[in-house]
Amino acid sequence: MSEVFDGYERQYCELSANLSRKCTSASALNGEQKKQKVSEVKTGIDEAEALIRKMDLEARSLPPNVKAVLLAKLREYKSDLNNLKSEVKRIESGSLSAATRDELLESGMADTLTASADQRSRLMSTTERLDKSSDRIKESRRTMLETEELGVSILQDLHSQRQSLLHAHNTLHGVDDNIGKSKRILTNMSRRMNKNKWIVTSIIIVLVLAIILILYFKLTK
Template sequence: MDAPGGSELFESYEQDYEAIKVSITERLNTSGSQNGEPKKQTLRAADREIDEASEILQQMEMELLNLPQSSRTRLQARLRGYKSVLERLRQTLKRAQSTSRSTSDRDELLGGLSGGSDLDAASMDQRSRLLNGTDRLAESSRRLQDTHKIALETESIGAGVLGDLRGQREQIIHTRNTLLESDSSIDKASRTLKGMARRMATNKLITASIIIVLVCLILFVLYRKIFG
């Protein structure tokens, strides 16, 4: 799990880088008081550690790809600072190596005979560090694969959700159309009922008129018989 504000793996790389930077600085400082082959051995070891530090910075760049943009921006600034410091150490090493080239052939030969075991030990140490870097690279690759897998699963879920939403939208449209048709039918029925009510009212008026006329006729006939 990522640490607050960054990555635990990135912070682990930072610790390794800081340790190597301290070692490089100490070697460069030590070489200033050395001569001949011991100085060359110290500078070669510093050169190897600078290469290793450069590899660690590359691992840190890869790890930044796994981080959110908010953390990535801040950590990129720190990474640029580490690169700047490493470049200054590399320039200091080049100047020290240029100075050490004035060592005599005899000192180089004797130094080579006495420094073979140290070179072998340094080679083993470099191999161990390279293997460690390879393991970290494999871990970063696994993290990228897991992230890609999660992204694919999220895409699949999103597609399913969009499909469900599309189906619900079609159901809503169908329901809306049904309601519109129902409203139209209700309006037609309402108009029909109103027409029937008007006809019934008209029929009642006609019937009442007929009854009134008949009553008047009956009264007229009775009047004629009685008073005729």
Template sequence: MSSDFEGYEQDFAVLTAEITSKIARVPRLPPDEKKQMVANVEKQLEEAKELLEQMDLEVREIPPQSRGMYSNRMRSYKQEMGKLETDFKRSRIAYSDEVRNELLGDDGNSSENQLIKLREERAHLLDNTERLERSSRRLEAGYQIAVETEQIGQEMLENLSHDREKIHRARERLRETDANLGKSSRILTGMLRRISWMPDTVPSY
């Protein structure tokens, strides 16, 4: 079950990385290319949502005692999805302003164009800040996964150690039993030999 979840995780990571890259490019593309890029990002966002739904279904199938780690990861991925959608909305707003600018024949020197440039710079700063925040969250999630994996490994080692001790004690008991059986066999053999050496006595009348 976890292998299916991890496969979806890898697909989600690759897809969101592509979406992030494309969102950052949207405001700087020519109008025709921007339209195509916006449509492409919308499609990939839908694919990412479908992956999240599949991951949700996988988590529900995991036993409750093992579900906590995967639930935490799902919360992180849903937060990341929300950020991507927010970034995409901001990118589309910048896109719409630029198209309107071009249709009006703005030469780039008006106050409106300067305002758009300021908006773009602010959007880029916000994007960089949010990317740093997402990277920090991923590092924290990775650290948490490493800690949980180490704990699971430690528990497995302890269980193996207990099992090894049980096997060792069982072997010792088996050796003792073999020794006792051997001793009993020797005693019985000696008794049979003594019986066979005893002369037959017939009672006289």
């Protein structure tokens, strides 16, 4: 999925759980201790908002199918953070009587913590599903890389075979040229032999005729 987003997500979940505990403890405090605890919670909320912004930027830089899933998770985190802010405002608002505070702790705070726990359970379930989706995406990416490597290997083999065929073609072309030259040479030699044959035959005929004439004249005399 995204290691950067996962890192921010882990930090946010830890920080959110810590802030919820601090809110619970701050509700039971008074005076300066309460103010100090609320100040710590506000500082933590600022850090949580910064983490959400970082997660948002990281999610928007990813492919559309991954981005949509991560932005859905971010909406859950933003809702969780808004609940924490509302909780802080309720704590700051006031001068609540001890009875009111106890009632809040027993009812409203319990409901808030229960809702927060349910929300975190949903977030954890969503995170597990996203982790499984991330594993499937990684496996698909690994398969694609293996397929790409196989394709590259096949292309290299085909290129090597093409080079071998081109070399064989060039060799055959050279052999054809040599055969053509040899054929022309043999043709020329055959023509010369035929020409020499006619010349020798003509010479023999002339010599035979000369001998016949000589014999004729000798015999007639």
